[in-house]
Amino acid sequence: MELNFTLNNQAITVDVTDENHPLLMVLRDTLGLKGTKFGCGKAACGSCTLLIEGEAVRACSYPVKLAADKHITTIEGLGSPEDPHPVQQAWIEEIVPQCGYCQPGFMMATVALLNKIPNPTDADIDKAITNICRCGTYYRMRKAIHKAADLNQTPSEGSNL
Amino acid sequence: MAEKKKGEGKKVSRRKFLIRSGFGTLGVLAVGTYVFRNSIRRSLLSMANSMELAYMGDTSDPMIWFEITEENNVILYSPKVEMGQGTFTSLAQIAADELDVSFEQMRVEHAPTETGNIDGMSTGGSTSVSGLWQPLRELAATMREMIKLKGAARMGVEPSTVMIREGVLSSGQQTMTYADVAKSAGEWDIPKTPKLKDLKQYQYVGKPIPRIDLEDKVYGAPIFGMDAEMPDMLYGAVCRPELIGSKFINADTSAAEKMPGVVQIVREDDFVGVIAESMTAAENAKNSIQVNWEAAKDLQQEDLEALITVGNGKHTIIQKEGSALKDEDAFALEFRTPIGAHAQLEPNGVLAHVEADKATVILSTQVIGITRKEVAGRLNLKEEAVNVIPTYLGGGFGRRLHTPHAVQAAVMSKAVGRPVKYYFSRQEEFQHDMFRPPTHHIVKGKVGATGQLEGLEHHFVSGDVANNSALMPKVLPGIIGADIGAVRGGIIQYTNIPNHRAVYWHVALPFATSWWRSLGLLANTFAIESTVDELALRSDRNVVEFRLEALSDNAISRRLKAVIQAVAKKAGYTEEILNGRAMGLAASIDAGTPCAQVAEVSIEEGEIKVHKVTVAMDPGFAVNPDQVRAQCEGCVIMGMSASMFEQMKVVDGSLQPIIYGPYRMALMKHAPKEIDIVLLQGTDKPGAVGEPPLGPIAAAISNAVRRLTGKRLTRIPLNLAEV
Numbered sequence: 001m002e003l004n005f006t007l008n009n010q011a012i013t014v015d016v017t018d019e020n021h022p023l024l025m026v027l028r029d030t031l032g033l034k035g036t037k038f039g040c041g042k043a044a045c046g047s048c049t050l051l052i053e054g055e056a057v058r059a060c061s062y063p064v065k066l067a068a069d070k071h072i073t074t075i076e077g078l079g080s081p082e083d084p085h086p087v088q089q090a091w092i093e094e095i096v097p098q099c100g101y102c103q104p105g106f107m108m109a110t111v112a113l114l115n116k117i118p119n120p121t122d123a124d125i126d127k128a129i130t131n132i133c134r135c136g137t138y139y140r141m142r143k144a145i146h147k148a149a150d151l152n153q154t155p156s157e158g159s160n161l
Numbered sequence: 162m163a164e165k166k167k168g169e170g171k172k173v174s175r176r177k178f179l180i181r182s183g184f185g186t187l188g189v190l191a192v193g194t195y196v197f198r199n200s201i202r203r204s205l206l207s208m209a210n211s212m213e214l215a216y217m218g219d220t221s222d223p224m225i226w227f228e229i230t231e232e233n234n235v236i237l238y239s240p241k242v243e244m245g246q247g248t249f250t251s252l253a254q255i256a257a258d259e260l261d262v263s264f265e266q267m268r269v270e271h272a273p274t275e276t277g278n279i280d281g282m283s284t285g286g287s288t289s290v291s292g293l294w295q296p297l298r299e300l301a302a303t304m305r306e307m308i309k310l311k312g313a314a315r316m317g318v319e320p321s322t323v324m325i326r327e328g329v330l331s332s333g334q335q336t337m338t339y340a341d342v343a344k345s346a347g348e349w350d351i352p353k354t355p356k357l358k359d360l361k362q363y364q365y366v367g368k369p370i371p372r373i374d375l376e377d378k379v380y381g382a383p384i385f386g387m388d389a390e391m392p393d394m395l396y397g398a399v400c401r402p403e404l405i406g407s408k409f410i411n412a413d414t415s416a417a418e419k420m421p422g423v424v425q426i427v428r429e430d431d432f433v434g435v436i437a438e439s440m441t442a443a444e445n446a447k448n449s450i451q452v453n454w455e456a457a458k459d460l461q462q463e464d465l466e467a468l469i470t471v472g473n474g475k476h477t478i479i480q481k482e483g484s485a486l487k488d489e490d491a492f493a494l495e496f497r498t499p500i501g502a503h504a505q506l507e508p509n510g511v512l513a514h515v516e517a518d519k520a521t522v523i524l525s526t527q528v529i530g531i532t533r534k535e536v537a538g539r540l541n542l543k544e545e546a547v548n549v550i551p552t553y554l555g556g557g558f559g560r561r562l563h564t565p566h567a568v569q570a571a572v573m574s575k576a577v578g579r580p581v582k583y584y585f586s587r588q589e590e591f592q593h594d595m596f597r598p599p600t601h602h603i604v605k606g607k608v609g610a611t612g613q614l615e616g617l618e619h620h621f622v623s624g625d626v627a628n629n630s631a632l633m634p635k636v637l638p639g640i641i642g643a644d645i646g647a648v649r650g651g652i653i654q655y656t657n658i659p660n661h662r663a664v665y666w667h668v669a670l671p672f673a674t675s676w677w678r679s680l681g682l683l684a685n686t687f688a689i690e691s692t693v694d695e696l697a698l699r700s701d702r703n704v705v706e707f708r709l710e711a712l713s714d715n716a717i718s719r720r721l722k723a724v725i726q727a728v729a730k731k732a733g734y735t736e737e738i739l740n741g742r743a744m745g746l747a748a749s750i751d752a753g754t755p756c757a758q759v760a761e762v763s764i765e766e767g768e769i770k771v772h773k774v775t776v777a778m779d780p781g782f783a784v785n786p787d788q789v790r791a792q793c794e795g796c797v798i799m800g801m802s803a804s805m806f807e808q809m810k811v812v813d814g815s816l817q818p819i820i821y822g823p824y825r826m827a828l829m830k831h832a833p834k835e836i837d838i839v840l841l842q843g844t845d846k847p848g849a850v851g852e853p854p855l856g857p858i859a860a861a862i863s864n865a866v867r868r869l870t871g872k873r874l875t876r877i878p879l880n881l882a883e884v
């Protein structure tokens with residue numbers, strides 16, 4: 001069956017053989033967007049976190065049919081070296097990643113958090129950010145999340161996601 | 162297009178480079194001393210405790226390490242893999258400084274084995290930067306000299322008149338870029354290695370340069386093994402048993418054969434695999450295969466703990482000074498640590514393409530040479546016919562020192578005649594990990610009338626770490642008598658104590674255990690440093706002085722003293738409980754790097770809460786101080802996770818749990834809000850960084866809990882309900 005959705009601001013039509021196929025696999029294997037990662041397949045680690053209508057969703061456990069007619073944003077659509085999203089800018093300034101595998105999921109979860117709470121407290125961060133990082137970059141991530149909140153609020157910057 | 166210079170008729174000449182490998186040295190020594198007595202064994206083992214399993218490969222030829230591009234950038238082909246530890250960045254800093262190019266001109270890529278730059282050892286043991294420090298500087302300096310000589314000849318000037326800046330040669334009015342020289346040169350001489358620069362002359366080395374892979378990792382570039390693709394690729398899956406010790410009897414694949422998307426079923430003597438059009442189809446088909454496994458018996462956790470008990474199996478005295486403590490004189494504590502999973506986020510996976518007489522294998526691996534050898538062996542190909550293309554690792558931690566899945570993917574690709582990509586499900590990751598072995602420890606100590614330690618003994622048992630690993634020569638355990646991985650951190654570092662000894666017991670487990678970041682260090686330091694702390698408390702001694710006076714007056718002990726003093730000062734160590742928070746201190750040496758930590762802890766809603774960790778570490782010269790700090794932060798958090806939350810258990814013959822969540826790990830909310838780091842520089846050479854900070858954390862937390870509750874916790878994961 002054919003499904004339509006908006007992916008990183010582009011209208012997309014995909015032909016899926018199984019409408020219950022996880023969105024993650026369609027993005028990675030059919031559409032070739034590898035930035036969203038497979039970690040556990042059970043929505044337990046958050047490596048596959050992306051945005052659907054601005055909300056954080058774990059795409060490994062999200063049947064592709066539910067994405068129909070929705071706006072999806074992945075790490076590839078967040079920003080670029082020429083035009084970084086404030087969250088990516090903060091991640092760079094704090095030199096957060098180590099192995100890097102879980103980082104797109106964390107950045108997407110952070111964007112969703114800042115959409116809801118523009119200036120989160122440590123307690124807000126603890127509650128909202130529940131992904132797993134094995135390298136233990138949480139310490140720098142927390143700093144980067146606060147920094148991203150600051151960058152978001154400077155007039156010249158701003159997220160439209 | 163890159164200008165490849167490899168294989169352009171290099172003339173072999175006047176090579177200064179040597180294969181620098183602590184392991185090679187050990188191998189020679191070990192064989193030579195085979196017939197000698199136990200004291201030699203012990204000195205070998207103490208060497209093993211600090212030894213460098215550095216690099217075994219070709220450091221004779223700059224041509225296989227560097228490539229100059231049209232844009233006048235330099236690609237460094239690294240035989241060491243980047244798994245988060247920051248090695249690529251440090252190597253680029255080193256190369257840039259000796260090549261006289263800017264850091265921005267440096268690129269680092271994993272060396273595919275076809276380049277010939279193959280590490281016969283592994284990426285592991287916290288040795289990549291320390292092991293390549295000397296050879297890489299020599300290679301880069303030689304490369305610079307080679308280009309300079311060739312450029313001078315082209316320009317028709319004396320080499321001594323040539324100045325170099327950011328990869329551009331100039332002499333008088335003439336200039337040539339490295340790329341110009343590379344393009345013009347036909348035959349190269351490898352010149353004598355020029356004198357290396359002084360540390361003070363380095364522009365990048367020693368500076369906190371941002372990671373070279375930062376942008377790729379922040380913008381989601383497809384850099385991991387899991388992201389690899391080839392045209393016409395299929396997906397594979399392999400049947401695995403859920404019970405420990407299962408033997409394959411037979412399998413009914415008839416249902417799987419008829420399932421949608423299934424292309425082929427592969428039956429081998431040692432595995433059954435499915436090849437399908439998508440990963441989901443392959444997984445579904447695999448799950449429909451009825452495999453008849455014969456499992457030995459239903460093992461339980463109690464059986465495992467009974468097995469892992471000091472006194473079982475064979476023992477080796479790995480350290481012995483003075484006399485043994487009599488039980489009636491000694492204070493003793495027992496400790497247990499659990500089976501630990503690697504739980505790296507990127508599952509083990511591989512993309513293999515086998516053609517008539519060659520194979521290409523793309524994967525995250527810490528053992529590039531061994532992966533190639535195993536694939537070639539199974540396919541009956543020459544090793545040179547297999548090109549292993551290493552990728553960035555989504556976490557290593559020792560998990561990727563075993564890659565039998567590369568062999569399985571290659572076999573499946575050969576069977577179907579197309580590229581096959583195959584990766585583990587998370588359940589397979591948890592149940593078929595090469596775990597950190599469970600351990601049991603008895604630590605005995607005696608404090609004399611003057612309040613000083615008179616005796617300290619560490620008796621411990623562990624499953625395999627280094628033994629039975631493809632990395633280790635099969636003869637090594639027989640020679641050394643103990644597992645060089647399990648004993649890491651297991652010897653008594655307080656050698657000024659008149660009577661001290663360490664005794665290692667080996668037990669064979671019914672499931673595989675192996676390398677896990679820092680090896681035995683985490684468990685051994687937990688046991689020893691908890692006991693030292695308890696003895697200090699019971700003797701009413703200051704925990705810093707109590708340790709310092711037990712340390713000898715040699716180089717490594719002096720460096721350990723310095724980090725203990727530094728951490729106490731920086732943390733403002735006190736025995737007082739302030740605002741419900743207590744401090745705990747612990748220290749260890751791993752791979753020649755001393756590290757001490759103070760954890761600031763409270764009990765909140767019945768749970769241990771770590772607020773702040775202060776780290777003092779002396780890794781020698783820090784090539785990139787920011788990444789040394791990042792490794793300290795990461796080790797503190799990974800070590801906290803392992804010591805407070807994580808454990809695999811044997812339940813009815815299977816290893817459980819099988820998913821994150823039930824396998825508890827530290828999350829954002831558990832990570833300390835403050836990590837304060839002091840770096841000392843006790844030597845002018847780079848030392849180990851990626852594992853040593855994992856040593857003290859469990860004991861530091863537990864020692865703080867002791868002050869808050871009066872209770873000495875003796876099990877990992879730390880549990881306040883422990884009786």
